[in-house]
Amino acid sequence: MGLFDRIKGAIDGVREARAGGQQGSRPASTASPASGTTGPVPAEEPRHATVTVQPGQTLSRIAQERGVDLDEMVRLNGIERPDLIFPGQVFKLPRR
Structure with missing residues (x-):
């Protein structure tokens, strides 16, 4: 699989995750847990002016x-x- 295909696959996985996995039967993501794409997202610290x-x-x-x-x-x-x-x-x- 070439670089372009991997990037496209990652983008498709993000889109599916945002849509709740309702687009087709393709898995939501092929990323490994080490990539930081799984698990709870930490709350953002309030921004300062x-x-x-x-x-x-x-x-x-x-x-x-x-x-x-x-x-x-x-x-x-x-x-x-x-x-x-x-x-x-x-x-x-x-x-x-």
Whole structure:
């Protein structure tokens, strides 16, 4: 079986699983358990709002403007040097 056929088979299996296995008599998936396609799906962690650093911004100013605790923002993002950030970096904002 070629690569294309394996990819097509995997896509067909996903489609069948989403449809509840009601499409034809083909097995839902030929993937092995090690592929991570079987078993319960872990609940997703709630997402945090993010901020992208702009030129001239400081972490303390970002925290102040967003109304969040600076220390919590540092902890949440694992920032080792809060005084050294760069434009383009994206940080999670703690929930208020």
